[in-house]
Amino acid sequence: MKKLINDPRDARREFLAGLALAHADILRVxxxxxxxxxxxxxxxGKTGIVSGGGSGHEPMHAGFVGRGMLDAACPGEVFTxxxxxxxxxxxxxxxxxxxxxxxxxxxxGDIMNFEMAAELCQARGVEVRAVVINxxxxxxxxxxxxxxxxxxxxxxxxxxxxxxxxxxxxLARVEEVCRKVNQNGRSMGMALTSCTVPAAGKPxxxxxxxxxxxxxxxxxxxxxxxxxxxxxxxxxxxxxATVVADLPFRSGDNVIAMVNGLGGTPLMELYLxxxxxxxxxxxxxxRVARRLVGNYIxxxxxxxxxxxxxxxxxxxLSLWDDPVVTAGLRWGM
Amino acid sequence: MKKLINDPRDARREFLAGLALAHADILRVxxxxxxxxxxxxxxxGKTGIVSGGGSGHEPMHAGFVGRGMLDAACPGEVFTxxxxxxxxxxxxxxxxxxxxxxxxxxxxGDIMNFEMAAELCQARGVEVRAVVINxxxxxxxxxxxxxxxxxxxxxxxxxxxxxxxxxxxxLARVEEVCRKVNQNGRSMGMALTSCTVPAAGKPxxxxxxxxxxxxxxxxxxxxxxxxxxxxxxxxxxxxxATVVADLPFRSGDNVIAMVNGLGGTPLMELYLxxxxxxxxxxxxxxRVARRLVGNYIxxxxxxxxxxxxxxxxxxxLSLWDDPVVTAGLRWGM
Numbered sequence: 001m002k003k004l005i006n007d008p009r010d011a012r013r014e015f016l017a018g019l020a021l022a023h024a025d026i027l028r029v030x031x032x033x034x035x036x037x038x039x040x041x042x043x044x045g046k047t048g049i050v051s052g053g054g055s056g057h058e059p060m061h062a063g064f065v066g067r068g069m070l071d072a073a074c075p076g077e078v079f080t081x082x083x084x085x086x087x088x089x090x091x092x093x094x095x096x097x098x099x100x101x102x103x104x105x106x107x108x109g110d111i112m113n114f115e116m117a118a119e120l121c122q123a124r125g126v127e128v129r130a131v132v133i134n135x136x137x138x139x140x141x142x143x144x145x146x147x148x149x150x151x152x153x154x155x156x157x158x159x160x161x162x163x164x165x166x167x168x169x170x171l172a173r174v175e176e177v178c179r180k181v182n183q184n185g186r187s188m189g190m191a192l193t194s195c196t197v198p199a200a201g202k203p204x205x206x207x208x209x210x211x212x213x214x215x216x217x218x219x220x221x222x223x224x225x226x227x228x229x230x231x232x233x234x235x236x237x238x239x240x241a242t243v244v245a246d247l248p249f250r251s252g253d254n255v256i257a258m259v260n261g262l263g264g265t266p267l268m269e270l271y272l273x274x275x276x277x278x279x280x281x282x283x284x285x286x287r288v289a290r291r292l293v294g295n296y297i298x299x300x301x302x303x304x305x306x307x308x309x310x311x312x313x314x315x316x317l318s319l320w321d322d323p324v325v326t327a328g329l330r331w332g333m
Numbered sequence: 334m335k336k337l338i339n340d341p342r343d344a345r346r347e348f349l350a351g352l353a354l355a356h357a358d359i360l361r362v363x364x365x366x367x368x369x370x371x372x373x374x375x376x377x378g379k380t381g382i383v384s385g386g387g388s389g390h391e392p393m394h395a396g397f398v399g400r401g402m403l404d405a406a407c408p409g410e411v412f413t414x415x416x417x418x419x420x421x422x423x424x425x426x427x428x429x430x431x432x433x434x435x436x437x438x439x440x441x442g443d444i445m446n447f448e449m450a451a452e453l454c455q456a457r458g459v460e461v462r463a464v465v466i467n468x469x470x471x472x473x474x475x476x477x478x479x480x481x482x483x484x485x486x487x488x489x490x491x492x493x494x495x496x497x498x499x500x501x502x503x504l505a506r507v508e509e510v511c512r513k514v515n516q517n518g519r520s521m522g523m524a525l526t527s528c529t530v531p532a533a534g535k536p537x538x539x540x541x542x543x544x545x546x547x548x549x550x551x552x553x554x555x556x557x558x559x560x561x562x563x564x565x566x567x568x569x570x571x572x573x574a575t576v577v578a579d580l581p582f583r584s585g586d587n588v589i590a591m592v593n594g595l596g597g598t599p600l601m602e603l604y605l606x607x608x609x610x611x612x613x614x615x616x617x618x619x620r621v622a623r624r625l626v627g628n629y630i631x632x633x634x635x636x637x638x639x640x641x642x643x644x645x646x647x648x649x650l651s652l653w654d655d656p657v658v659t660a661g662l663r664w665g666m
Contacts, residue, residue, distance in 0.1 A: 018608025
């Protein structure tokens with residue numbers, strides 16, 4: 001296993017130690033239990049936002065903690081749900097008296113542990129609401145998931161809800177923004193290679209040199225099909241068609257589009273795919289009003305990409321443009 | 334070859350088409366000859382800054398075009414020097430009457446072509462100065478290079494010179510900043526895997542599953558030695574010791590530190606290495622005053638990292654903090 005780590009058992013803790021040293025102006029890291037929190041938490045009177053999930057998807061979620069995005073993130077071990085005590089501690093740490101929204105990706109372990117944590121917090125008098133993101137159009141009822149998996153739309157939800165909370169929106173309103181984003185966001189991914197979980201020491205799955213997997217999950221869960229390698233134009237067209245048909249996105253829609261790398265794909269390729277995607281959408285009369293191209297929700301060193309489209313109204317576009325200062329996403333300040 | 338491209342011969346052009354669509358607010362792409370230029374170029378009265386080199390190192394350089402950094406970038410084919418006509422056209426396009434600085438990485442082809450372009454521009458009445466970056470402490474006289482290669486310090490030089498030019502510094506002053514940065518910056522890289530140039534279709538070199546290459550070049554040029562895999566702590570210590578001893582960096586120094594991913598290494602690992610590096614530097618009495626952790630000067634999908642240290646005075650730290658708005662680096666606006 002070729003990784004820049006020491007003991008795999010220490011990888012999460014040591015990653016977070018480096019994150020804390022690098023971004024002391026933005027965030028703090030607590031280790032007992034493990035969570036990452038805004039340097040200025042709790043912000044009195046502000047709706048708190050907490051997300052979390054397995055590590056290995058960076059910058060999501062720890063890299064999205066900061067002004068205008070998340071108040072806290074709960075990183076589990078690599079590809080492993082965070083535990084209820086992590087989520088409870090993070091929620092209490094960011095509670096500024098206005099309640100806390102949990103943004104949860106739809107994986108059975110995550111759902112269960114966020115629910116347990118929410119109950120524990122509510123028993124302590126903290127109001128908690130939760131929104132489950134389930135935007136992956138590839139498959140229904142995957143490994144680890146009942147229903148659709150939560151993937152790229154999570155990044156957009158965290159940005160938009162973070163902006164709403166920073167503006168002073170109350171918990172009900174921030175929850176409403178999150179539901180709207182989830183309802184209007186759709187994603188699909190594809191992989192060229194597998195990745196290796198440090199504790200496992202070997203690739204999660206095998207792909208032949210001439211095949212790729214369409215509809216891959218962010219933990220390497222099986223997708224829709226394994227097919228021979230396709231040129232970028234054709235694979236982007238296939239993914240875009242599936243995503244567009246699902247909502248469906250229609251001529252005249254404004255979208256926020258994300259072309260996301262899974263970790264091991266050069267930026268050159270991601271921009272090339274973005275070019276293909278925007279041309280396809282223009283042909284359908286769909287306007288890309290805002291976009292992200294890069295590594296935002298990754299699967300360690302997996303090669304491949306995902307496409308996320310969010311049908312965006314004026315409020316969403318305005319929230320998108322609000323300042324954000326995190327390790328992984330930053331503009332406007 | 335597993336890549337998100339169409340025909341390898343079109344990869345550069347199609348990457349740039351996507352870049353232009355994604356960042357029309359920041360930059361424009363010209364295709365005959367190929368260069369990337371600030372959307373508002375030329376800025377009258379401002380010292381222009383042009384860099385360039387082979388594609389495949391993104392976000393460097395095209396991703397660093399924008400307010401507070403480069404005025405233009407000249408992307409060659411993958412790992413191939415840009416041609417003089419590209420550099421000439423870019424230089425003329427950004428000339429606002431105050432002259433243009435060329436920031437050139439020390440590779441023989443780059444040097445030759447930037448020199449030819451500078452002569453062509455000077456013949457047309459545009460004042461051009463050039464600074465060659467040669468910060469790689471790993472090896473002397475590598476493949477493609479006489480002397481030391483130019484690597485990570487280039488990113489820092491582009492940021493700091495870009496800030497100086499944006500403040501209104503004249504060509505001589507911006508050139509002076511660039512020389513100071515090059516004199517005080519040192520880098521070293523290591524690779525866990527090779528990468529595949531699209532036009533070649535096979536890995537540039539081979540590394541056994543249990544070995545890594547210390548001192549690798551950004552095009553896969555041989556480093557100092559191939560050694561068995563080391564834990565992150567030990568390999569960071571080795572690289573840091575080599576870099577620190579070279580300038581040398583001393584107790585009491587302030588540095589800007591970069592832990593840079595070569596393209597295929599997860600952010601988790603880069604932050605882990607950053608944590609190791611900062612602890613080592615603290616132990617030596619060297620203060621990390623600013624830092625970058627992420628993929629900034631890459632080698633396609635190569636797994637590995639590089640470390641860059643720049644001994645920074647107050648002027649450099651102040652220039653560092655100035656706003657920058659590019660596809661690959663953004664803060665303060």
